[in-house]
Amino acid sequence: MTMREAFIKTVTEALHTDPRVAVVTAVISAANFPQDHERVVDVGIREQTMVGVAAGLALTGLRPVVHSYAPFLVERPYEQIKLDIGHQDVGAVFVSIGASYDDPVWGRTHQSPGDVALFDTLPGWEVHVPGHPEEVAPLLKEALKNDNRVYMRLSLHENAQAYPVGEGFTALRYGKRGVVVAVGPVLDRVLKAVEAEKADVTVLYASTIRPFDSDGLRKAVADTDHADVLVVEPYLEGTSAHLISESLQQIPHRVRCTGVKRHAELRNYGTAEDHDAAHDLDVVGLGSAVRSFFRG
Amino acid sequence: MQRIPEFFARMTGDEKHEWAAASTIDVLWVLYDRVLNVSPATVDDPDRDRFLLSKGHGPMAYYAVLADKGFIDESILDDWTSWDSPLGQHPDRVLVNGVEISSGSLGHGLPIAVGTAIGQRVAGSAGRTFVLVGDGELDEGSNHEAIAVAARLDVTNLTAIVIDNQSAWYGWPGGVQERFAVEGWAAATIDGRDHEAIYEALTARYDRPNVVVARTEKSY
Numbered sequence: 001m002t003m004r005e006a007f008i009k010t011v012t013e014a015l016h017t018d019p020r021v022a023v024v025t026a027v028i029s030a031a032n033f034p035q036d037h038e039r040v041v042d043v044g045i046r047e048q049t050m051v052g053v054a055a056g057l058a059l060t061g062l063r064p065v066v067h068s069y070a071p072f073l074v075e076r077p078y079e080q081i082k083l084d085i086g087h088q089d090v091g092a093v094f095v096s097i098g099a100s101y102d103d104p105v106w107g108r109t110h111q112s113p114g115d116v117a118l119f120d121t122l123p124g125w126e127v128h129v130p131g132h133p134e135e136v137a138p139l140l141k142e143a144l145k146n147d148n149r150v151y152m153r154l155s156l157h158e159n160a161q162a163y164p165v166g167e168g169f170t171a172l173r174y175g176k177r178g179v180v181v182a183v184g185p186v187l188d189r190v191l192k193a194v195e196a197e198k199a200d201v202t203v204l205y206a207s208t209i210r211p212f213d214s215d216g217l218r219k220a221v222a223d224t225d226h227a228d229v230l231v232v233e234p235y236l237e238g239t240s241a242h243l244i245s246e247s248l249q250q251i252p253h254r255v256r257c258t259g260v261k262r263h264a265e266l267r268n269y270g271t272a273e274d275h276d277a278a279h280d281l282d283v284v285g286l287g288s289a290v291r292s293f294f295r296g
Numbered sequence: 297m298q299r300i301p302e303f304f305a306r307m308t309g310d311e312k313h314e315w316a317a318a319s320t321i322d323v324l325w326v327l328y329d330r331v332l333n334v335s336p337a338t339v340d341d342p343d344r345d346r347f348l349l350s351k352g353h354g355p356m357a358y359y360a361v362l363a364d365k366g367f368i369d370e371s372i373l374d375d376w377t378s379w380d381s382p383l384g385q386h387p388d389r390v391l392v393n394g395v396e397i398s399s400g401s402l403g404h405g406l407p408i409a410v411g412t413a414i415g416q417r418v419a420g421s422a423g424r425t426f427v428l429v430g431d432g433e434l435d436e437g438s439n440h441e442a443i444a445v446a447a448r449l450d451v452t453n454l455t456a457i458v459i460d461n462q463s464a465w466y467g468w469p470g471g472v473q474e475r476f477a478v479e480g481w482a483a484a485t486i487d488g489r490d491h492e493a494i495y496e497a498l499t500a501r502y503d504r505p506n507v508v509v510a511r512t513e514k515s516y
Contacts, residue, residue, distance in 0.1 A: 008375070016463060022418070024411075038418050039418055041414060041449065043441070043445050043449075044444075044445055046441035046445060048407060048437070048438040048441055049407040049438060049445060050401075051407075051409065052404060052407025052408045052410070052411060052438065052442065053407055053411035053414065054411060054413035055407075055408045055411055056407070056408040056409060056410060056411015056414065056415060056425075057412075057414060057415045057418075058411075059346075059396070059397070059408070059411070059412050060411075060415025060416060060418070061342065061416065061419070062418065062467075064411075079401065080404065080407075080438070083398070083401055083404055084404055084408055085409070088389060088397060088398055088408075089389070089390050089399050123500055134348070139434055182308065197363070198360050201320070233463045256438075256478035267384070283363075286449050
């Protein structure tokens with residue numbers, strides 16, 4: 001089962017058990033949800049209206065799940081997210097597929113590495129980046145119970161195993177030379193790179209990156225001999241840099257951010273693995289980052 | 297309506313949008329005086345009618361009517377737009393009792409209204425959704441997404457009011473009414489100053505979404 005399938009299964013079950021849950025789509029995945037259901041609304045290829053309709057549903061007490069491919073869910077209707085959801089002070093669960101470049105043969109129009117950074121400009125959003133399909137259902141069920149604003153970023157890329165989800169980082173490995181934070185589906189590559197480099201570092205895993213677990217990071221750093229933090233995110237590099245700096249503001253520290261590079265708009269197609277390599281998000285690139293950053 | 301000019305006079309400093317307030321005041325008055333089943337005591341009633349001011353510009357008219365009908369204390373009109381005032385030159389639903397949506401940026405209210413109307417239907421409520429947009433505001437593409445989809449979604453409890461004071465930059469071929477009618481809306485054009493015509497149009501019931509084009513002059 002893919003993350004997308006886990007999402008559809010979880011929400012479909014919730015439609016039958018929770019009268020608050022509603023789904024709003026703009027064609028993508030619409031056929032996978034119950035048809036002719038009063039709380040399933042497909043607006044056609046109209047993403048601004050998709051978000052506006054979701055806001056209206058929330059204003060009447062429903063819990064809308066809003067879903068599309070990442071650039072069409074987040075970038076195209078960004079002002080609707082800001083105003084129709086945030087400024088109206090209502091909640092919704094936004095679920096994207098496509099991640100940064102799950103299907104790079106479709107080119108730049110279908111890539112959205114800046115999605116989490118865009119949500120980061122708005123107050124009050126939870127952001128979940130599951131790394132395995134089995135992490136999707138528990139994160140989603142919790143989100144559906146609440147009234148807050150949630151963004152969940154699904155990907156075709158996944159780790160070999162699921163980890164417990166919830167707020168806060170999970171320490172998977174302990175070391176003294178520094179801390180590596182791995183977000184969602186980059187975890188396995190991070191662990192391989194750390195092993196290959198025989199780096200004596202703590203590795204923290206996060207499937208929930210907002211709210212940011214400042215306490216967890218500070219504790220992990222305190223248990224090392226060096227306040228050096230490498231964060232690896234599968235979206236725009238440096239997205240969490242400001243929160244790492246804020247968390248460690250009382251401690252002299254070093255930070256290196258790895259993610260989808262900001263300086264180039266790649267016009268290459270190929271595979272997601274090709275793009276990972278171009279952004280140094282493959283095991284080789286991450287190994288190089290670990291080796292150079294934790295040197296000495 | 298007797299106190300409306302006095303209320304207007306107490307809110308100064310938004311000359312840019314005074315004409316917008318002058319254009320909407322008659323429709324707003326009839327809505328709150330005779331059409332909407334909402335009062336200060338029922339602003340949280342799930343079965344209330346919902347009025348969404350999409351065209352958030354010129355909210356003096358909105359605030360004046362809300363003050364007259366007791367949703368807000370008229371004393372807060374005097375220092376509107378000041379630091380501590382809940383009343384800005386665009387309304388905020390979190391700050392102002394009775395305001396259903398925060399607006400100002402154009403093109404948001406109609407899609408939200410489709411959602412509230414569907415939500416009312418899901419809840420089995422007899423409440424209706426009314427949304428007021430300007431003809432200039434219709435230039436925003438988001439409105440046309442909502443116009444195109446409302447009838448397909450069978451949103452029969454939705455009434456859009458277009459204040460047509462000829463502000464659309466290039467106008468609408470065939471007129472505003474036709475733009476909605478071609479998408480399956482019940483559509484009528486009325487004199488936006490004629491209270492009886494406004495009342496009749498806003499209380500009419502159809503088996504499809506309804507648009508009332510209220511023509512007014514641009515005036516101060």
